[in-house]
Amino acid sequence: MNTEDNFFTKKKQQFGISLNDVQKQAVLHTDGPLLLLASPGSGKTTTTIMRIGYLIEEKGIQPSRIKAVTFSRASASDMKERFNRFFPDHDSSSVDFSTIHSLAFEVVREYLYKRRVTYQLIEGNIDTVQKKMILRDLFKRYVAESITEDQLEELTTYISYIKNRMIPRAKWSKVKCDVPEVQRIFEEYERIKNADPNKLLLDFDDMLTLANDAFENDERLLIKFQNRYDYMLTDESQDTSLVQHAIVEKLVQHHMNLYVVADDDQSIYSWRGADPGYLMKFKQVYPNAIILKMEQNYRSSKDIVNVANQFIKRNKERYDKNMFTENPHNKPIVMKAFDDYRYQSKYIVEKIVVKDSLRDVAVLFRNNSSSIMLINEFDRAGIPFYMKDSDNRFFSHWIVKDILNFMRMTFNDRRLDIFEQIRTKCNIYISREQMFELRKMSNNQSIFDNLLNRKDLKDYQVEQILEYKQTFFQMKGNAPLLAIKKIRNQLGYDETLKKLSKRFGFKIDYLLGILETLEEIADTLDSMEEFASRLKHLEAVMNASKFNKNKDAITLSTFxxxxxxxxxxxxxxxxxxxxxxxxxxxxxxxxxDFKLMEEAVRLFYVGMTRAEQELELLSYKKQYGKDVRRSQFVTNVKNIISPPVLVQKAEAKGKEKRVKPIIPYNPNAIKSLEELHGAGTIKHRVFGHGQIIEMNEETIKIQFQKEQKQLSLSTCLEMGLLEVVGE
Structure with a gap:
């Protein structure tokens, strides 16, 4: 038995670790660059740990000469724990496990120390000048409004994207961002941080860009770090940004012993500057690289693996891989479309209450806002949950505050402090001068009566104020659901939101969604006081859910x-x-421009491949009273599981037969009714070119060259059978 076989045999006997042929190749290929493409559930962490152990035990490499870069601190801790378990005779602290940010910070600290430049972190430390505080102040200065949490997140994402992709200042304006005055804010933000050349203010992204600059400008420093390690390993490299790749490239220039674990099919962080295109060009960067594919999935059933493998193939910018599993079949993927979105969370509760183990169940969604309805239903049903990366912005959102303030006005319309918070959201016009005079009055009378006593009011103002006064009076004592509906309709709050959305670039559907969620929470409650208490309770429950980690609780998480x-x-x-x-x-x-769509496909794929045995895909037909269409991705999955049946004529016999064709993905396919309206000549995948004659909610009539056909509109859209080819 040779040394290599002895190593694998020993680990199998000690810990039951058994590697497949590709995993063994990844462990044994120690010299030179290696890209290991690891499909979901393929055992990449085990393979990586075994490789580190092989370097130490069989090749005699000093543990301190090995650098392992992980995506997060949690990943670094997990790798250390597994290393200790697999190789108890070696101290994991001697192997340098860390995040790329930790490595960059070490470089920056030494680089600035040599130049006698002090620095102050403005991110991640509550005792320092905060990054968000600076950005809030700048937004207020340039926009004359307070920035919302959603705008702040978009602004910080914009800044991070530019730095991680190393975009030069001249091209900043080409990066899409809906935040008003975003470029002026960013430029001033950078000026503030660099105003004092002897004391820099640094955020986390600055760590990366400055570390890369340090390696470019200080050759001695670069050589020092290059000489520190003989082997470098990077994990989750599909989520590594361009500046992070640049740092790694410089570190391995001498020895080129780089082991990269990635899956281009799971690259889902382009908004952070990650780019799967870098992996596709890996051989250009490292011409002598070996590329291995770990395609065997040990996690999921055949039902899930086979469908997920076919689904991801709709993407074009990817390595040709075929994920497979030797696990048995279990249950087919379930797809449900409810009549209304409100039935979705109730259905999940019904399914979960009969589960023996909640820790084995997860509900996944794209946006954190989806969790609120679930939290409300779970709390009512007494189902414990763990909210991964809980986000309580919903409960502190300005719309929630507005609704509560409108409700407070029904109890006491003398509260000028409350009225001032909602004045600009009211569908009435009151000038600054009128508000100034109102503040000077202290007669403890109704705000509306004080306004009506003014002599300078226009007739339309009097009419508006009287209407508001009457509506607030009628709302007093209403159930919260009815009160919210009156705020939205009679007080014109929905119309106000639409105007604000046009002015500031808010997403109106998101804002209206918050109101619909509030209505769902208000349903079954008797009083507005009870509604306010319910919101506080749900916020407390969500915040406390972090203590349910590792307990028997269902997991709620974004994709x-x-x-x-x-x-x-x-x-x-x-x-x-x-x-x-x-x-x-x-x-x-x-x-x-297929890049964003391909990332959405990858995101959906990540969600699918979290499931081991059971996977359910849930959609609905109506949301907030409007018709909606199920995701084209669900349609893709449906067609993979059960290819659509078309009726064709057998050439020889002239008889009809039923066949199940595989429908190839067509990126130019019409996917919405809007695209059909006003379309000229269209092309049907089977019948060729034609002109639309008539269309309603269910069918579309098309005149083709030889005949006229009436087709199912939903089938044409869901299967991608039509495309516009010109006038």
């Missing part, structure tokens, strides 16, 4: 945060067009 996790049963929810894929992804795909 992004679920990566790396696995569960016996997974429910993927809110699978409708406009959510996944999102409207921007659909629009850009229509314009033949």
């Amino acid at each position: 992004h945060s679920s990566k790396g996790l696995e569960f016996n049963t997974v429910y993927m929810i809110d699978l409708i067009e406009g959510v996944i894929p999102g409207n921007d992804e659909i629009k850009q795909n229509r314009e033949e």
Whole structure:
């Protein structure tokens, strides 16, 4: 038995670790660059740990000469724990496990120390000047409004994207961002941080860009770090940004002993600057690289693996891989479309209450806002849950505060402090001068009566104020659901939101969604006081859910945060067009820019491959009273599981026969009614070119060259059978 076989045999006997042939190749190929493409559930962490152990035990490499870069601190801790378990005779602290940010910080600290430049972190430390505080102040200065949490997140994402992709200042304006005055804010933000050349203010992204600059400008420093390690390993490299790749490239220039674990099919962080295209060009960067594919999935049933493998193939910018499993079949993937979105969370509760183990169940969604309805239903049913990366912005959102303030006005219309908070959201016009005079009055009378006593009011103002006064009076004592409906309709709050959305670039559907969620929470409650208490209770329950980690509780997670996790049963929810894929992804795909759509496909794929045995894909037909369409991704899955049946004529006999064709993905296919309206000549996948004669909600009549056909509109859209070919 040779040394290599002895190593693997020993680990199998000690810990039951058995590697397949590709995993063994990855462990044994120690010299030179290696790209290991690891499909979901293929055992990449075990393979990586075994490789580190092989370097130490069989090749005699000093542990301190090995650098392992992980995507997060949690991943670094997990790798250390597994290393200790597999190789108890070696101290994991001697192997340098860390995040790329930790490595960059070490470089920056030494680089600035040599130049006698001090620095202050403005991110991640509550005792320092905060990054968000600076950005809030700048937004207020340039926009004359307070920035919302959603805008702040978009702004910080914009800044991070530019730095991680190393975009030069001249091209900043080409990066899409809906935040007003975003470029002026960013430029001033950078100026503030660099105003004092002897004391820099640094955020986390600055760590990366400055570390890369340090290696470019200080050759001695670069050589010092290059000489520190003989072997470098990077994990989750599909989520590594371009500046992070640049740092790694510089570190391995001498020895080129680079081991990269990645899956281009799971690259879902382009908004952070990650780019799967880098992996596709890996051989250009490292011409002598070996590329291995770990395609065997040990996690999921055949039902899930086979469908997920076919689904991801709709993407073009990817390595040709075929994920497979030797696990048995279990249950087919379930697809449900409810009549209304409100039935979705109730259905999940019904399914979960009969589960023996909640820790084996996860509900996944694209947006954190989807979790609120679930939390409300779970709390009512007494179902414990763990909210991964809990986000309580819903409960602190300005719309929630507005609704509560409107309700408070029904109890006491003398509260000027409350009225001032909602004045600009009211569908009445009151000038600054009138408000100034109102503040000077202290007669403890109704705000509306004080306004009506003014002599300078226009007739339309008097009419508006009287209407508001009467509506607030009528709302007093109403059930909260009825009160919210009156706020939205009679007080014109919905119309106000639409105007604000046009002015500031808010997403109106998202804002209206918050109101619909509030209505769902208000349903069954008797009083507005009870409603306010319910909101506080749900916020407390969500915040406390972090203590349910590792307990028998269901996991709630976004698709992004679920990566790396696995569960016996997974429910993927809110699978409708406009959510996944999102409207921007659909629009850009229509314009033949496929990058965003391909990332949405990868995100859906990540969600699917979290499931071990049971996977359910949930959608609905109506949301907030409007018709919606299920995600085209669900349609893809449906067609993979059960290819559509078409009726064709057998050439020889002239008889009809039923066949199940595989429908290839057509990126130019019409996916929405809007695209059909006003279309000229269209092309049908089977019948060729034709002109639309008539169309209603269910059917479309088309005149083809030889005959006229009336087809199912939903089938044509869901299967991607039509495309526009010109006038």
